[in-house]
Amino acid sequence: MSADTQSQTLTDGFHLIIDALQLNGLNTIYGVPGIPITDFGRLAQAAGMRVISFRHEQHAGHAAAIAGYLTQKPGICLTVSAPGFLNGLTALANATTNCFPMILISGSSEREIVDLQQGDYEEMDQLAIAKPHCKAAFRVLHAEDIGVGIARAIRAAVSGRPGGVYLDLPAKLFGQTMDAEAGRKTLIKVVDAAPRQIPAPDSVARALDLLKNAKRPLIILGKGAAYAQADADIRAFVEKTGIPYLPMSMAKGLLPDTHPQSASAARSVVLKDADVVMLIGARLNWLLSHGKGKTWGERGTQQFIQVDIAPTEMDSNVAIAAPVVGDIGSCVSALLAGMGSAWPAAPSAWIGGINERKEKAIAKMSAQLLSNSLPMNFHNALGSLKTIIKQRPDAILVNEGANTLDFARSIIDMYQPRKRLDVGTWGVMGIGMGYAIAAAIETGKPVLAVEGDSAFGFSGMEVETICRYNLPVCVVVFNNNGIYRGTDVNPTGGTDVATTVFVKNARYDKMMEAFGGVGVQATTPDELSRAVNEAMDSGRPTLINAVIDEKAGTESGRIGNLNPQSVVKKA
Ligand code: ADP
Ligand code: MG
Numbered sequence: 001m002s003a004d005t006q007s008q009t010l011t012d013g014f015h016l017i018i019d020a021l022q023l024n025g026l027n028t029i030y031g032v033p034g035i036p037i038t039d040f041g042r043l044a045q046a047a048g049m050r051v052i053s054f055r056h057e058q059h060a061g062h063a064a065a066i067a068g069y070l071t072q073k074p075g076i077c078l079t080v081s082a083p084g085f086l087n088g089l090t091a092l093a094n095a096t097t098n099c100f101p102m103i104l105i106s107g108s109s110e111r112e113i114v115d116l117q118q119g120d121y122e123e124m125d126q127l128a129i130a131k132p133h134c135k136a137a138f139r140v141l142h143a144e145d146i147g148v149g150i151a152r153a154i155r156a157a158v159s160g161r162p163g164g165v166y167l168d169l170p171a172k173l174f175g176q177t178m179d180a181e182a183g184r185k186t187l188i189k190v191v192d193a194a195p196r197q198i199p200a201p202d203s204v205a206r207a208l209d210l211l212k213n214a215k216r217p218l219i220i221l222g223k224g225a226a227y228a229q230a231d232a233d234i235r236a237f238v239e240k241t242g243i244p245y246l247p248m249s250m251a252k253g254l255l256p257d258t259h260p261q262s263a264s265a266a267r268s269v270v271l272k273d274a275d276v277v278m279l280i281g282a283r284l285n286w287l288l289s290h291g292k293g294k295t296w297g298e299r300g301t302q303q304f305i306q307v308d309i310a311p312t313e314m315d316s317n318v319a320i321a322a323p324v325v326g327d328i329g330s331c332v333s334a335l336l337a338g339m340g341s342a343w344p345a346a347p348s349a350w351i352g353g354i355n356e357r358k359e360k361a362i363a364k365m366s367a368q369l370l371s372n373s374l375p376m377n378f379h380n381a382l383g384s385l386k387t388i389i390k391q392r393p394d395a396i397l398v399n400e401g402a403n404t405l406d407f408a409r410s411i412i413d414m415y416q417p418r419k420r421l422d423v424g425t426w427g428v429m430g431i432g433m434g435y436a437i438a439a440a441i442e443t444g445k446p447v448l449a450v451e452g453d454s455a456f457g458f459s460g461m462e463v464e465t466i467c468r469y470n471l472p473v474c475v476v477v478f479n480n481n482g483i484y485r486g487t488d489v490n491p492t493g494g495t496d497v498a499t500t501v502f503v504k505n506a507r508y509d510k511m512m513e514a515f516g517g518v519g520v521q522a523t524t525p526d527e528l529s530r531a532v533n534e535a536m537d538s539g540r541p542t543l544i545n546a547v548i549d550e551k552a553g554t555e556s557g558r559i560g561n562l563n564p565q566s567v568v569k570k571a
Pocket of ligand 2: 482
């Protein structure tokens with residue numbers, strides 16, 4: 001056999017991994033090249049995969065996670081060993097916490113050396129470190145097991161409650177060769193990766209019974225509901241019940257925020273006064289004050305229905321009177337079917353009271369949004385962006401910060417499902433550019449990233465990535481010179497500035513210009529909206545430095561209560 005024909009009949013680890021991913025419709029990789037996966041990235045690109053190289057693994061990981069959320073297919077993040085792996089691990093843990101499906105694939109050092117702790121290049125027992133931070137973790141040592149490894153990773157990521165999966169690939173695996181035909185036979189095309197989970201009929205009947213007899217019912221939609229892509233049925237269900245609903249932040253737009261049943265503008269009242277609360281793909285975690293305390297009615301006076309794919313989520317914070325366990329698509333369609341044709345109208349006194357509260361709150365807010373006060377504050381700057389999203393409802397809004405997050409969440413109405421991507425369950429900073437990049441790549445839609453100046457700093461270097469791939473991303477940095485605000489002073493009077501203060505009057509717009517994108521400084525709501533509209537029309541990478549009053553902003557935004565403050569006065 002000539003060397004040539006022999007090479008045609010062989011395959012290796014590199015190619016088997018690529019083939020296994022492609023066989024399962026996974027055609028995009030977010031990563032950072034380096035040892036031992038540099039050639040893997042090259043070969044994947046050569047094989048027709050989209051390989052997006054980032055400047056830091058955390059942002060590649062966040063990109064993969066949000067790609068998973070948007071597509072229901074696991075997003076793939078590829079990193080080098082030890083430090084690169086650890087950088088990606090933050091995103092893997094965040095994805096798992098948020099129930100986003102992703103697979104972190106990291107190259108690793110040789111087992112023999114790592115296990116004897118003989119000091120290999122970037123030696124680290126990555127599998128052991130990854131395990132507590134993800135839903136499942138696997139290592140593949142032999143080329144013939146690559147198909148199984150990828151199949152298991154896909155199933156673990158997307159079935160049941162979605163989450164992050166770690167796949168450890170030691171350097172030696174990539175170069176292992178085997179007969180190409182035999183290798184092909186080891187690959188697995190995963191059938192029905194996220195099987196439907198049909199709820200038990202009696203659980204559906206129990207839930208409907210409770211809901212039907214409620215005097216002050218409330219529905220809360222969470223990002224699990226948005227993830228499920230059962231948009232039409234969810235809307236039909238909410239509308240057929242006539243019950244007021246609250247969207248959690250990433251569920252905004254599942255029904256348009258302007259929907260008459262939206263109770264967002266009366267949030268505090270409905271949480272306190274509802275007698276029956278139905279959670280659909282939302283957890284009673286800290287974002288809902290754990291279902292108890294002063295946000296809610298007196299303990300035991302409110303009953304909960306929870307629709308969720310994870311049976312163990314039930315009773316995690318308060319008693320769940322009617323658990324409905326299954327995938328949201330199946331659950332909501334069973335609920336709709338079970339309602340029959342004679343569903344009672346929602347109690348009018350309850351609805352009337354909510355509507356009154358809503359109108360007052362909305363009127364008060366509108367006045368603030370139109371104010372022309374300068375320098376801009378969060379309200380009039382966000383007033384401009386609210387109008388832009390109204391005119392461009394299919395744009396994707398990425399949002400992080402403290403005050404920038406809180407205000408944007410309540411001010412900017414969303415009109416379509418899965419268009420709002422934000423800090424999620426952890427309230428984590430640093431998701432901004434990773435989410436924006438993946439949103440542009442996965443959907444092809446224009447992206448508007450609304451970022452606090454502090455939040456932007458965590459992933460700011462990825463503006464180079466945005467320019468390199470020429471993505472239709474418009475970043476607006478709400479620049480108030482610091483964390484929370486820019487006015488803190490060093491209590492000692494020393495030369496160092498206060499811990500929360502940044503360089504005054506920084507020009508973040510110049511960062512985008514440095515890489516060939518468009519940079520704009522905006523000091524008025526008009527300038528801001530002109531610049532955003534131009535960016536969205538042109539599709540060119542743009543960064544707008546929106547100058548916000550440095551006195552605007554409160555400590556930790558709306559979660560200041562979580563930030564312990566010392567009451568001890570030093571003598
Ligand atoms: P939010 O932050 O919007 O309140 P959470 O992330 O707290 O949302 O809750 C999402 C919930 O949705 C999780 O408990 C998760 O198990 C559930 N979930 C995710 N995907 C599905 C699905 N396809 N079907 C049913 N439940 C789902
Ligand atoms: Mg700030």
